[in-house]
Amino acid sequence: MVEPTALRFRHSRSTPESDDIAGTRRETPELILDAAEAIFADSGFDGATTRAIAQAANVNPALIHYHFKSKEQLFEAVFARRSEEINARRRALLAAVMARGDEVGLEEVFVAFLRPTVELGRARSGQGRHYARIVVHVASGTDERSRRLTSARYDAIARDFIAAIENRVPGLDREAATRGYLNAVAIGLSLMAPTGRARTLSQGACSDDVDTLVEDAAAFIAAGIKALARRSADKRGQT
Amino acid sequence: MVEPTALRFRHSRSTPESDDIAGTRRETPELILDAAEAIFADSGFDGATTRAIAQAANVNPALIHYHFKSKEQLFEAVFARRSEEINARRRALLAAVMARGDEVGLEEVFVAFLRPTVELGRARSGQGRHYARIVVHVASGTDERSRRLTSARYDAIARDFIAAIENRVPGLDREAATRGYLNAVAIGLSLMAPTGRARTLSQGACSDDVDTLVEDAAAFIAAGIKALARRSADKRGQT
DNA sequence: GTCTATAGTTCGATAGAC
DNA sequence: GTCTATCGAACTATAGAC
Numbered sequence: 008m009v010e011p012t013a014l015r016f017r018h019s020r021s022t023p024e025s026d027d028i029a030g031t032r033r034e035t036p037e038l039i040l041d042a043a044e045a046i047f048a049d050s051g052f053d054g055a056t057t058r059a060i061a062q063a064a065n066v067n068p069a070l071i072h073y074h075f076k077s078k079e080q081l082f083e084a085v086f087a088r089r090s091e092e093i094n095a096r097r098r099a100l101l102a103a104v105m106a107r108g109d110e111v112g113l114e115e116v117f118v119a120f121l122r123p124t125v126e127l128g129r130a131r132s133g134q135g136r137h138y139a140r141i142v143v144h145v146a147s148g149t150d151e152r153s154r155r156l157t158s159a160r161y162d163a164i165a166r167d168f169i170a171a172i173e174n175r176v177p178g179l180d181r182e183a184a185t186r187g188y189l190n191a192v193a194i195g196l197s198l199m200a201p202t203g204r205a206r207t208l209s210q211g212a213c214s215d216d217v218d219t220l221v222e223d224a225a226a227f228i229a230a231g232i233k234a235l236a237r238r239s240a241d242k243r244g245q246t
Numbered sequence: 247m248v249e250p251t252a253l254r255f256r257h258s259r260s261t262p263e264s265d266d267i268a269g270t271r272r273e274t275p276e277l278i279l280d281a282a283e284a285i286f287a288d289s290g291f292d293g294a295t296t297r298a299i300a301q302a303a304n305v306n307p308a309l310i311h312y313h314f315k316s317k318e319q320l321f322e323a324v325f326a327r328r329s330e331e332i333n334a335r336r337r338a339l340l341a342a343v344m345a346r347g348d349e350v351g352l353e354e355v356f357v358a359f360l361r362p363t364v365e366l367g368r369a370r371s372g373q374g375r376h377y378a379r380i381v382v383h384v385a386s387g388t389d390e391r392s393r394r395l396t397s398a399r400y401d402a403i404a405r406d407f408i409a410a411i412e413n414r415v416p417g418l419d420r421e422a423a424t425r426g427y428l429n430a431v432a433i434g435l436s437l438m439a440p441t442g443r444a445r446t447l448s449q450g451a452c453s454d455d456v457d458t459l460v461e462d463a464a465a466f467i468a469a470g471i472k473a474l475a476r477r478s479a480d481k482r483g484q485t
Numbered sequence: 486g487t488c489t490a491t492a493g494t495t496c497g498a499t500a501g502a503c
Numbered sequence: 504g505t506c507t508a509t510c511g512a513a514c515t516a517t518a519g520a521c
């Protein structure tokens with residue numbers, strides 16, 4: 008028993024326009040994307056429901072299917088929107104680093120790689136913060152959807168960064184560069200999602216400052232890759 | 247429309263005993279745990295259904311609730327069984343490394359940490375291989391269940407390894423040791439789940455050999471931690 | 486574009502016979 | 504300990520009025 012002719016949704020006449028931001032009413036697809044991003048982040052694809060998303064967006068449940076056809080395609084739209092944003096920032100930062108030539112080291116390459124994601128994931132507020140938990144899920148998943156989305160959105164940027172690594176460490180073989188890159192991805196992902204583990208294990212000794220996180224991680228990864236370079240050089244020397 | 251009095255389950259008279267292994271009939275709870283491990287790995291907690299698990303176990307659906315009370319408690323049992331096995335192996339390997347005193351380096355600590363999980367995740371066959379994908383999910387999740395299970399099963403071993411790291415790198419501060427450990431976890435997780443990404447990005451140049459994976463990763467991590475040690479020493483020197 | 490109403494499944498869980 | 508039968512609740516998706 009629902010109260011008759013209840014006007015619960017945003018375009019109903021005379022409802023308070025809580026979706027206005029600075030006088031700009033946002034469009035329904037965008038409202039749905041934002042709500043979906045938060046709900047998918049909290050619950051995962053299977054745990055999330057289109058009903059919960061519609062409720063969070065303050066939108067009629069049927070509009071999700073009108074605008075996005077299916078839950079599956081909604082998820083893909085959520086994933087695509089933010090990953091393109093991140094990779095655009097990464098590309099710009101990487102280009103700036105590479106333009107400066109040999110004066111900057113390998114560390115700076117990983118700062119360019121990590122900063123956009125860590126900033127997004129560690130933001131105090133804002134929509135992007137939710138995406139961090141989604142990408143952690145997708146990037147480490149082995150199901151068909153995860154593999155497809157990861158490949159579609161991150162293969163190109165991966166090749167760019169692997170090339171940059173090889174450029175900064177002359178003679179590095181393809182295997183070491185790839186492994187180094189994948190280790191950077193793994194560390195980056197672990198910094199994005201606030202599992203609270205650093206705080207628990209260090210009893211509060213771990214910094215949450217984005218600059219410190221990024222620079223320490225970049226130094227860690229750069230040193231690791233140089234160790235891989237030495238190992239494969241040694242291996243070649245033995246034969 | 248089900249065929250009348252179909253004898254579809256394992257304890258029905260005169261069914262072929264395909265669950266016998268070397269003449270030992272395995273118990274129902276164990277059959278359920280094994281099936282659940284595979285299904286949860288493929289589909290995640292929310293994507294898995296108790297019906298699918300029962301079918302894979304060749305067991306009546308009601309028995310899941312009889313033996314494990316709920317889907318939730320079944321998942322926890324699956325997680326606990328294998329994590330205890332892994333951590334027992336890690337503890338034994340770590341003790342052997344530490345007993346050898348200063349003659350072995352930091353790398354060996356991470357070989358002890360990584361080998362049990364990478365071997366499990368990369369096994370050609372066997373049950374354990376499924377657990378790898380489950381732990382990747384749980385360790386990177388931010389939901390209440392993931393945090394609780396990770397803390398319950400991995401806090402103790404984490405403290406042991408952080409202590410070992412501090413033992414091998416004199417003067418290393420707590421923050422660097424914790425970050426180094428968490429980076430080792432991140433890299434270890436990325437090696438456990440076969441996302442196929444190394445093969446894709448390196449066009450087949452990446453080895454799948456467990457020894458190579460473990461030793462390269464251990465060298466990478468050890469070098470990264472030494473870089474963190476230098477950084478915090480520099481920072482202290484500045485003040 | 487938005488909404489109501491609902492079809493058509495599928496889910497976790499349990500009662501009660503054996 | 505095993506099985507049948509089923510409950511009640513939730514789900515995605517759509518048809519059709521406005």
